[in-house]
Amino acid sequence: MSAARKRVAVVGVGTMGSQAAWRLAARGAEVVAYDRFAPGHDRSAAGGETRIFRSAHFEDSRYVPLLQHADTLWEQLEQETGRELRRLSGCLLMGSTEHQQMATVLQSIAEHGLDHEVLDAEAMAKRFPQYRLEDGDAAVLDRRAGFIHPELTVQTAARRAERLGARIHRYTPVREIVPVANGVEIRTDAGSEHFDTAVVTVGPWVKDLLPELPWEVDIRRLISAWYVPTTDAWFGEERPAFIRTTPTHCYGLPSPDGVSVKLGLSRALHKPAGDPNALDRTVQPEELEIFTELIRRHMPDLHPDPTRLAVYMEGYTESSRPLVGPLPGADxxxxxxxxSGHGFKLSPAFGDIAADLALEGRTPQPIDFISTHSRTAA
Ligand SMILES: Cc1cc2nc3c(=O)[nH]c(=O)nc-3n(C[C@H](O)[C@H](O)[C@H](O)COP(=O)(O)OP(=O)(O)OC[C@H]3O[C@@H](n4cnc5c(N)ncnc54)[C@H](O)[C@@H]3O)c2cc1C
Known part of the structure; x- marks a missing residue:
């Protein structure tokens, strides 16, 4: 059967599903997508107005080629839709050079010739006085970096997919995915539909929908907290996002509205989310203590009373590398x-890879290190 005539289901139209639907529809597949809510909602992994895009990777430099593929597709989606989804205002990476993550950043910059600046303490004090560096810290400005609008992106990719012929069933949770001899059946409360292939991108619901999954995915509850600066430093000409790798891994983004700065923490500091259908969205005062301490130590011009708090969910694997590829026994x-907290920037690349795998059974992208084929069961 030719790729153009393949029927493909996309289950979950969030970050990855909206991009997969776009890439599949762009290649002429017949796409039917399902979401338990509607594209662009804030009840899962993709809310809170901003996500960091960067080209230097501190987790693993093998992501860099995938980031470059994503970069091209971000531009393509913006051009096709006329929407500004990303703003390349830079990202400052700060932390101890003794720590492995900062070493990986410097390694990926050197290996891939990434556009960057290394800033010493004097340059930091002049250009970015809002940050307090510690002894032994390095500061690197990744210039091909900035922020993405997550809700706008999901809606824009989903709408682009619809323009190209995809159908999206909103408020339609998929209850079961059943591999059958000549394809796969998607079961919802409305009935069952047959497809050649299904792409499953249900984020924090992955264990709900696929209880037999042979890998552990730990669903965590992430707090985003917005703080208002007491000086003008955050909203000058340069407005980079930042990631601090040590001593407490955290990140932040000046809000696009020019009023507040959003802060977030890393994996070790997130509580388990529990049932994704019953996420506790209330932030207790004691959960803010760590933010207050970070502000006191590293960003003293932020007023420590948050003006907004929000809670999201994300699935983490043990290695923090995503699971991408066919399900065992169900090609x-x-x-x-x-x-694992770093998928958004890469989402157009993952959508494209999903389309490769669904239509061709293989991808030219270097995904061995994240492929389900290369993973042993938990
Ligand atoms: C607070 C926070 C900050 C982050 N910051 C960054 C960052 O700065 N940079 C970065 O690159 N990444 C970041 N990430 C990570 C990134 O946002 C996630 O990796 C990404 O959004 C995950 O996408 P997903 O498609 O797996 O999940 P989602 O976007 O949650 O999509 C899953 C979709 O599946 C739907 N669904 C679930 N079950 C069903 C079902 N049974 N039937 C139909 N539909 C279903 C849901 O409604 C949802 O729309 C952050 C994550 C969080 C939570």
Missing amino acids: NVVLLAGF
Whole structure:
């Protein structure tokens, strides 16, 4: 059967599903997508107005080629839709050079010739006085970096997919995915539909929908907290996002509205989310203590009373590497899961890879290190 005539289901139209639907529809597949809510909602992994895009990777430099592929597709989606989804205002990476993550950043910059600046304490004090560096810290400005609008991106990719012929069933949770001899059946409360292939991108619901999944995906509850600066330093001409790798891994973004700065923490500091259908969205005062301490130590011009708090969910694998590829024993079901807090920037690339796998059964992208084929069961 030719790629153009393949029927592909996309289960979950969030970060990855909206991009997969776009890439599949762009290649002429017949796409039917399902979401338990509607594209652009804030009840899962993709809310809170901003996500960091960067080209230097501190987790693993093998992501860099995928980031470059994503970069091209970000531009393509913006051009096709006329929407500004990303703003390349830079990202400052700060932390001890003794720590492995800063070493990986410097390694990926050197290996891939990335556009960057290393800033010493004097340059930091002049250009970015809002940050307090510690002895032994390095500061690197990744210039091909900035922020993405997550809700706008999901809606824009989903709408682009619809323009190209995809159908999206909103408020339609998929209850079961059943591999059958000549494809796969998607079961919802409305009935059952047959497809050649299914792409499954249900984020924090992955264990709910696929209880037999042979890998552990730990669903965590992430707090975003917005603080208002007491000086003008955050909203000058340069407005980079930042990531601090040590001593407490955290990140932040000046809000696009020019009023507040959003802060977030890393994996070790997130509580388990529990049932994704019953996420506790209330932030207790004691959960803010760590933010207050970070502000006191590293960003003293932020007023420590948050003006806004929000809670999201994300799935983490043990290695923090996502699971991308066919489900064991079900070649017609392509899984994308466990993005471990760093999937958004890469999402157009993952959508494209999902389309490769669903339509061709293989991808030219270097995904061995994240492929389900290369993973042993937990
Ligand atoms: C607070 C926070 C900050 C982050 N910051 C960054 C960052 O700065 N940079 C970065 O690159 N990444 C970041 N990430 C990570 C990134 O946002 C995630 O990796 C990414 O959004 C995960 O995408 P997903 O498609 O797996 O999940 P989602 O975007 O949550 O999509 C899953 C979709 O599946 C739907 N669904 C679930 N079950 C079903 C079902 N049974 N049937 C139909 N539909 C279903 C849901 O409604 C949802 O729309 C952050 C994550 C969080 C939570």
